[in-house]
Amino acid sequence: MSSTEAEVKAETAAAAVDSSTDAAASSSAAASKLSDADAHALVRQIEYYFSEANFPKDKFLMAEASKSKEGWVQLSVIAGFNKVKSLVPSGELSVIAGALRASNFLEISEDGQSVRRPGGGQKVVTLGGLEFNTREQIITHARTLIAEGDAAGGAISEEGQAFVESLLDQHEKKAEKRGEGKHTIKVGRNPDHPDTSCFVVERADG
Numbered sequence: 001m002s003s004t005e006a007e008v009k010a011e012t013a014a015a016a017v018d019s020s021t022d023a024a025a026s027s028s029a030a031a032s033k034l035s036d037a038d039a040h041a042l043v044r045q046i047e048y049y050f051s052e053a054n055f056p057k058d059k060f061l062m063a064e065a066s067k068s069k070e071g072w073v074q075l076s077v078i079a080g081f082n083k084v085k086s087l088v089p090s091g092e093l094s095v096i097a098g099a100l101r102a103s104n105f106l107e108i109s110e111d112g113q114s115v116r117r118p119g120g121g122q123k124v125v126t127l128g129g130l131e132f133n134t135r136e137q138i139i140t141h142a143r144t145l146i147a148e149g150d151a152a153g154g155a156i157s158e159e160g161q162a163f164v165e166s167l168l169d170q171h172e173k174k175a176e177k178r179g180e181g182k183h184t185i186k187v188g189r190n191p192d193h194p195d196t197s198c199f200v201v202e203r204a205d206g
Helices: 003-032 036-049 059-066 082-087 093-100 133-152 160-170 176-177
Strands: 114-116 125-127 131-132 181-190 193-203
Touching: 003 082, 036 082, 059 160, 125 160, 131 133, 131 160, 133 181, 133 193, 160 176, 160 181, 176 193
Parallel strands: none
Antiparallel strands: 125 131, 181 193
16 A cells, blocks of 8 residues: 555545544534523423422422522522423533523523522511521421410410511501500410411400
């Protein structure tokens, strides 16, 4: 074989390798790109996860958001959800982040690795001088006070009463609930639900 023939065969082989590499890259890019319909479906699905209809009841997602003071959830977590995997089987975070940047509801971190609800961060609510970061914390504290009241014949501490007073402040019928004059808050039973303990406002006007 002449040196010229060897050079030609080497060039041909190199060209074949380059062609194969380009084809693989093109195929990978095509697999990573979402259709407009899939991108729209992906955004709608993830927006639902963080919506008021789902997020407050989704203990797992709330726990993930609570790991960050700014409320960020890692996209790697979202990528593992079944409905997201069905739309992005590759699990590529750049693909998910790219689609979510079109959302008017969700925020994407600058590095494209995390997503959060609008406003971000953990909102601190103060009730009766105590600070709460989540609805679940408020519910847990209320249940603890009710259990203490049951054990004490209905009486709850001044701190507990201050907590319930703060809850009443959020009620649209707070004036009606409190009535005129002085009142005391205790734990009792609702006649309509005798097996369930709850907070009761014992009003001076009866």
